[in-house]
Amino acid sequence: MKVNSYILLIILFLASSFDAFSLFGIPLEWIFTSIVIFLGAFLIKPKLFKKFNYLKIWAVFIYICSILSCLFVFTYGGDLKSLYPSNTTTGYWVYIILRYLTLVLPIVAILLFINLSQLQYNRLNRVIIIWGGVIALYSIYSYLAVIYDLPILSKSRMSTSGGEQKDFYANYIINRATGTFREPAFLGAWLLLPFFVSLKVKSIISFTSRSLIILAVLLTGSLTAYITLFLSLIVYFVLKAIKESSTVVKFISKMAGAAASVLIILSFVLYIFINIAEVNLEYYTDFIWNRVKPIVYGMEIAETNRADPYKYIIENGIPWIGNGPGNANLLLTQFKGSSTISSFLNIYINYLFAVGILFSPILIAIFIYPLWLCVEKFSKITPQVISLYVSMLIVGSALNQEFSIALIYSICFIIYESKKGTFQSNLSY
Template sequence: MPEAVLPRATAGVPLERIGVATYDRAGVMAFRLVFAGTALGAYALGPFPAQWLTQFFLLGVVGLLMLDRGVPAAPGLGVFAAFVGWAAIVTFGRLMLFPYGAWMPPLASAPYPIYLALRFLALLTFAAAVTLVYWLLREGHRAALMRYIVWTGTVCAAAAIYIYFAQVNGWWEPGRTRMGTGGGEQATAFAYAFHRAMGTFREPSHLAEWLVLPLFASFGWRGRGRYVHTGVMSVAMLLTGSLTGILGIVAGLAGALVLSNPFRPGALKLALRLSAALALAMVLFGFLAVGRGENAADLVEVITDRVVPILEGGMGQSNRSSTFEYMAERPLPFVGEGVGNANIRLANSLGSDISVSFLSLYFNVLSSTGVVGLAMLLALLALPVAGLARQRRYRKDPELVPLMAAYLGWLVMFTVHSEEMPLVFGVLYGLMAWEAAGRPGAGRRAEVAAG
């Protein structure tokens, strides 16, 4: 084909590279759709939640890539495959012994086969997210991905702030079309000292968790706009009132600094910048938060009132007490009940008519796959931390400590809230796996997204 009839974007490019460029553009666009879809937890299209549709779309995209391009497997996915294999063996082995389908809570939102399929779907989409992100990074699109993560975080945080005041003042907000986490209509008011931001999610804590990656990614933003991104997301984070999200950020940053040299100028600058961002966000919080009583908008007091009883009396004094008591009363399982089956047992034990969450990834995996499965999971989660922390550039590159902080923050949050590895964590794991592997392919095509 003569060069003159090629599209302008491909003129002068060897024909064998045109297909690669097309796949790259499609891959970046797919990532944008997927990452935006992870923020639509409150919405559904008919009977299908937007996040489920996002998962199916992601699986289709990665499936096509693997069939046609042979994309490389990210480091750690071998361990993950072993974990999923063990989980499947335990789950279907248990089904031969016990009628878990008959034990489903009467108000469960899906019949047992669909319920079980969705549990494994979550595992597969985690692997698909890691694969897509790792492939795009190898193709030189890190800058494009990070920019989009930050911008999406800022847009979602700004939307959360608007929806916050819309709920208080009766303004219009997009209709919440997905069932709430407690069954029935989504709750928009909570027994809390102040009204809480929930944005486009079903719970304030879901918004807080999701914001962790974009917030820390904003610390690598170049230019004065970074303060706007960091500031908007910090305010939205505080308005959630989520103890899990706030402590996850603090613990994640502390752990990331300890793994580097915490006294080097770059580390101190990062800590000071986060402190300044949180201080400004606290000031804005004082003006924006809508309290429910005298001094109700004092965030420090609210958090202290929740943390002190936990420090004095353990997690039994928290709103997770029933799950912790359930785990404490049971012997340590070597094999487990199987994926999803453990939640059915928990719901029956608590006398719940709806499906119940363990509110902890580690408790869920221990109950579902036993000590064997938990050991595999911990190995999977430790791989990128160990791989990145031992590299000298981790102590020099200013973008790596925030990435590590986001990752460690998620590991902390998995203790007390999320019982599955969501798709957004798969994105973070893909970023960490690529960095831990030494940025393979980083110089190929001259980091096209940064050009």
């Protein structure tokens, strides 16, 4: 089989769904990301790079980061070992190289997307929809398997806390689905990509996949996923109504129809949720309220790990000159006294520490440019793609501290549709 952009993008997407697995101590996602970047370099046409200002912004961003990383190493010198926690599977330089892989990957992915024909682009969407349904189905199965003592895949990657991964969350009122991911929230965030892509296609398979995804997201118990899905759906329905309506009356009728559709799907999912997944609805609502209450009343947040990055910022401030990707995490880890590398749980704060206040405009440009494209090419870009990108921006503020595959693909979708036209919702299965 000939390796092309289409195959590499499928491999990258599939690999991202095996977050909880590793081979010889190396996460599968890292292995396949490295392979895709290496092979993708041979498929990329250099002349395409010059045609996209967005890629030039990325190049400048990586260049600045590399200089700042060198300055950080020069400043700390022999003290780097004392900064790097002991309970890790890689050394300092491997850790830093992996940080740069996540920065190079968006450039490679965008150039691979541009190489796609319309047929390949349509097929990639189809793969995303079907595989998203498969992962959602397995997540539901593994949720039930823990309860009924059925066999599940053995997770081999170290958990985010540095220990073994767990499939049962005994410290919560209800269990939480993790599927093939290390954390419930990671599963919920990843499923947003196939969910919004599935909204492009009207078919039984697409509807089934979408319903399974909603159920799996509900079972994660991830407040981030709930809020993101809710807000992004509002954006989607508003954009869809605007595009399809020529008058205010039509706009209102479209919104009413959208609300009715949501209620029908939600009723279907809740039926499965209660009768098949056997979730106690009273326990579930109590669980959600216990997670929302600290946010509503400002209680207990300071006692969670989500407050640590902000405590660090209050005490140390944001530097004018950054430390380069990954290094601020080591300083945060030292601040917390943790045995594993700490996360900022916020992509904007993480990269703000990487480049500093002085170079923050280039960071802002990376996130704003796709939105600007959505406005400029509004007639070409589908509401599903815009809503997907909005959902990734929200997730970035509360969970992911680096560029996830879902975020990268949402950017790629925007650029592809703005340059080569939109994906047509006429696929049959």
